Amino acid sequence: MWDVLVVIVPFYMEHGPKIFPQQWGIWGSIIKTVKRLFGPKYNGKYLQKIIREKLGNTRLNDTLTNVVIPTFDIQRLQPTIFSTYEAEVNPCYNVKLSDICISTSAAPTYFPSYYFKNNDDGGNDQEYSGGSRIHAKPEDPEFFPVNPVDYGRFLMISIGTGAPKESKPYNAKMASKWGLLGWLLHDGSHPIIDVFTQASGDMVDGHVSVFFQAVHSQQNYLRIQEDTLSGDEALVDVATKENMLKLEEIGQNLLAKPASRVNLKTGLSEPMGNGQTNAQALKRFAKLLSEEKKQRESLKTPSKSYNGFT
Numbered sequence: 001m002w003d004v005l006v007v008i009v010p011f012y013m014e015h016g017p018k019i020f021p022q023q024w025g026i027w028g029s030i031i032k033t034v035k036r037l038f039g040p041k042y043n044g045k046y047l048q049k050i051i052r053e054k055l056g057n058t059r060l061n062d063t064l065t066n067v068v069i070p071t072f073d074i075q076r077l078q079p080t081i082f083s084t085y086e087a088e089v090n091p092c093y094n095v096k097l098s099d100i101c102i103s104t105s106a107a108p109t110y111f112p113s114y115y116f117k118n119n120d121d122g123g124n125d126q127e128y129s130g131g132s133r134i135h136a137k138p139e140d141p142e143f144f145p146v147n148p149v150d151y152g153r154f155l156m157i158s159i160g161t162g163a164p165k166e167s168k169p170y171n172a173k174m175a176s177k178w179g180l181l182g183w184l185l186h187d188g189s190h191p192i193i194d195v196f197t198q199a200s201g202d203m204v205d206g207h208v209s210v211f212f213q214a215v216h217s218q219q220n221y222l223r224i225q226e227d228t229l230s231g232d233e234a235l236v237d238v239a240t241k242e243n244m245l246k247l248e249e250i251g252q253n254l255l256a257k258p259a260s261r262v263n264l265k266t267g268l269s270e271p272m273g274n275g276q277t278n279a280q281a282l283k284r285f286a287k288l289l290s291e292e293k294k295q296r297e298s299l300k301t302p303s304k305s306y307n308g309f310t
Contacts (some may be wrong), residue, residue, distance in 0.1 A: 016239035044111040062088035071104040160225030164234035255279040
């Protein structure tokens with residue numbers, strides 16, 4: 001986990017300001033508002049460039065472990081879930097990771113939708129029109145074939161991107177006066193997008209939490225989320241050095257907070273009461289995964305197993 005952070009934080013510090021170029025002053029604010037009304041806020045060219053540079057020609061079946069990447073096909077109005085399993089079964093799904101990542105990062109109003117095409121060895125084409133992101137549940141069949149009795153073997157770490165829940169940025173009285181423009185744009189944020197994405201994420205989080213409790217494996221599910229963001233911290237694209245350093249600090253502090261579980265009535269995270277911090281819980285998961293890997297190696301099993309992630 002910490003090795004990953006060592007890579008991710010410098011990446012965003014270096015490339016964030018170029019992915020989300022800031023516009024300053026009153027004219028910059030006016031230009032930004034007009035652009036958001038008539039097209040995506042950013043052209044996404046730098047984001048696409050850096051993704052292609054980092055991932056090259058790597059395809060879905062080249063990953064070192066099983067992966068599942070959900071996205072949304074705006075042309076068909078339905079989810080498309082790319083997975084290692086599906087790539088090996090259906091060659092049309094064995095697409096470049098760069099295409100998948102660009103597609104799933106095409107957040108509405110921020111970046112343009114992304115179209116790409118892939119063909120299998122038989123010359124059959126499959127077209128994809130990514131334009132949003134979705135959340136997938138572990139029991140979705142696209143993950144991998146698994147018997148229901150094996151669900152207790154799942155280990156799941158769900159890492160949120162933060163939310164301004166405690167600051168309560170919207171209320172019914174405020175929203176009752178909004179028209180189309182108000183729902184699309186309010187104080188630098190997009191209420192309608194925030195509502196739908198937050199609802200989608202919370203529904204999945206609640207469902208997964210109940211699911212793990214139902215199979216008596218609640219200790220196998222860890223949700224790490226910061227609900228206290230406010231101001232620039234809660235916005236998607238404020239890539240100033242000051243704000244990014246603040247977000248890094250929030251992330252570091254989050255590791256020291258108690259491991260939590262969502263309260264289905266309030267929607268807020270509450271301590272699980274087991275005395276563990278998020279950092280300690282992550283270490284526990286890492287130990288379990290390490291032991292599982294050693295056991296598989298001792299049995300000379302393949303590194304990829306469709307009973308779970310390695």
